[in-house]
Amino acid sequence: MRIPIQVSAESAEPMYHQIEVQLRSLILSGHLPEGTLLPSIREFAQELGCSIITIRRVYQDLEGEGLLRTRQGTGTFVASVGVTEREQYRADAVIEGFRAAIETAKRVHCSREETIQIFEQCLAKWMPPEQAQPENGGKQE
Amino acid sequence: MRIPIQVSAESAEPMYHQIEVQLRSLILSGHLPEGTLLPSIREFAQELGCSIITIRRVYQDLEGEGLLRTRQGTGTFVASVGVTEREQYRADAVIEGFRAAIETAKRVHCSREETIQIFEQCLAKWMPPEQAQPENGGKQE
DNA sequence: TATACTGTTAATATAAATATACACAGTATG
């Protein structure tokens, strides 16, 4: 099974993290159905131009999140997580993001109303309604 | 001028960061008016039980954010930033938090409506309306 | 100018994050 992942050795972002983010996204989006056999750590490492330890770390991390299952001698598979668990994991990731953002807002003494207003502006900028999905709304990024 | 800051050497959070967060908060909240002379790096270091380099780093970082002014031989002062700039800085910090949270939401393929719903739940949990401000709303933290 | 303060710079130590090579162990299959 060929996994469409792109990594850049020049990026400041660690390779293991680049791979994790993309592979997690492929699993959560359903592009890699439950039970899919992933490439072996050696095969994947050669394809991406990194060490097998780096791939192993990715597989270990995602297994810790319940997204993968590994069996020594056999291989690594997309875990058969129920829809409920998957949805819960997705929600948890987003909740943690908002928790941090709200903590920042409290730190700089934003009022509740001000916080809501800023959120709405950010949402309009980075997650606009579907009917309007231009390449770049004309504003600075 | 005595600056009320508490640091814990046991915390996993780096000391320079603990100090930065608290000092930034004191400035942005107005507890330290513009022009206030801060303790010298040696005096502050002794009071907090760290090296002068650590205090220097804090002063440098906050100066980079436009919150402090330093003059060699004289001391370090709370910068005379205009209300507009200060408000802009506050907003930028919160915007960056929400940008990261929304990026996460997009990564796990949250819809716009789902993202809004999660935000509202988080807001209710960590920044409840003023009329209801219990010690801990009865839920897990 | 002498002194006593102020911040500054360079060199360095320590710990944590990131990435690796190599030897080891489990599994499937002839």
Place this chain on the structure above:
DNA sequence: CATACTGTGTATATTTATATTAACAGTATA
């Protein structure tokens, strides 16, 4: 069982983040 695959564990190298000391330079003032 022999082979060729699979993941695993140990020891280690490299880089970055964090923190420090000691010598240096600017400023105010008697």
